Amino acid sequence: MRKYSVLLFLTIVCTILLTGCDEKVEMISKTEIKYPIINNKSNFSKEDKIYFIMVDRFNDAISENNYEANKNVKTTFHGGDIKGITEKLDYIKDLGFTAIWITPIVDNDRSGYHGYWAKDFYKIDENFGSLEDLKELVDEAHKRDIKIILDYVVNHMGPSTTWLTDGKHENWFHEKKIIKDYNNKEEVEDGWLASLPDLNTENPEVREYLIDNALWWIKETNVDGFRLDTVRHVPESFWNEFSYKIKEKYPKFYLIGEVWDGDTKKLEKYHELGLDGLLNYSIYYGIKDTFKDGGFATKLVNALNNEKNFKNKEFNGIFIDNHDNPRYYTLVKYNDDYFKAALTFMYSYPSIPVVYYGTEIPMKGGNDPDNRKDMMWDKTKTSKIIPYIKFLDKFRDEYVDNFELISNDNKYIAYEVSKNGKRSLIISNIYNGEKEISFEYNAKKIINLENGEDLSKYISSGKINIKMNPAETLILGVE
Helix, strand or coil: CHHHHHHHHHHHHHHHHHHHHHCCCCCCCCCCCCCCCCCCCCCCCCCCCEEEECHHHHCCCCHHHCCCCCCCCCCCCCCCCHHHHHHCHHHHHHCCCCEEEECCCEEECCCCCCCCCEEEEEEECCCCCCHHHHHHHHHHHHHCCCEEEEEECCCECCCCCHHHCCCCCCCCECCCCCCCCCCCHHHHHHCCHHHCCEECCCCHHHHHHHHHHHHHHHHHHCCCEEEECCHHHCCHHHHHHHHHHHHHHCCCCEEEECCCCCCHHHHHHHHHHCCCEEECHHHHHHHHCCCCCCCCHHHHHHHHHHHHHCCCHHHCEECCCCCCCCCHHHHCCCCHHHHHHHHHHHHHCCCEEEEECCCCCCCCCCCCCHHHCCCCHHHHHCCCHHHHHHHHHHHHHHHCCEEEEEEEECCEEEEEEEECCEEEEEEEECCCCCEEEEEECCCCCEEECCCCCECHHHEECCEEEEEECCCCEEEEEEC
């Protein structure tokens, strides 16, 4: 009897072991949307203005943590750190910003100065500082009524991650495949973007790890939002669950996603999954194809018409450049008038302006990494754009709530903004030459808000008739 009991026991043990060896993790559906949407209580609104900082390139406060810094190499660390941002909070506040978005600060692969090559999701890169430095930044920012947004990456890890070979993370990555067709959703979601190891977020273990990690950062640091990287490269069901789990505990937490696509219907889809807002590439393309020599106002008008696809466009971010796109000042070939026209539109539109560090100087730069140069602090003392941004900041607070397109042709655009009964008419001449502009408009008096000049003589019989200088933009108070 004892012999049979031993044999039975061994048989059961072997069966369990063999079954365990063959057992596969059941993957989560990519498309099933099963969590309710909670994205109408965010602590952000169109009253906010975001200043976007690449941590490594902004300000070096502590030379002792410059472990890999070499300013002679564009694609490695240059020394910027978290304390460097804290040092400049008053500068940022003085420009009128209510929030700061910073690039990822997690421990990165060697030369991952930008922060997007994660090595350890729970550790701050030693080149940037410490967890205590981040907590101090958040606390000091909050004292100044400035919110902090962390850049958060779930799509991939750094190229040298040990998770690929350590035997502890089986099925945590998709099979290595290069994305050849960016219109193929499966390739976009499963492929290795820029040859970076692509996390398998259909794996419940991976999904739980990332959501727990995101919640940990919020609890530990008291940050106010995440900018979510490479959103379109991650399945819809992940963002639905991620958004719900975040909002369930932190309903006012702000989630803004990067979807590099000009199709507003595709952008809105991610809002419907649970994100609060998107970085609005549709409007970005409209701006850059309009405010330049040879631009067409109809490009921006078409983008404005497509805004109807957004249910809550006021939560979206509107921008003219960033770390992935060329500096706008370079795009317009250093033409101050076109540059100011783009800035004016960004500050006049009722979404959330996102200004890339150095735009206020303005800094020059082409494609990555040329658009990621070190902040040039000496130029802040002589910049003509800083006073203009301060003017736009006050103008936005006073006038911008509602937006209406008034008139346009290929070479000019006129639009009105209003708030609490105050109206402003903005006219931009897109033509790089003098242009006679005429359109119907109801006004008794118009004043140039920049210099106080009365321009009412250009009103006649219910129309504006005005001759504008090359690439000129007028911001007018209306009575």
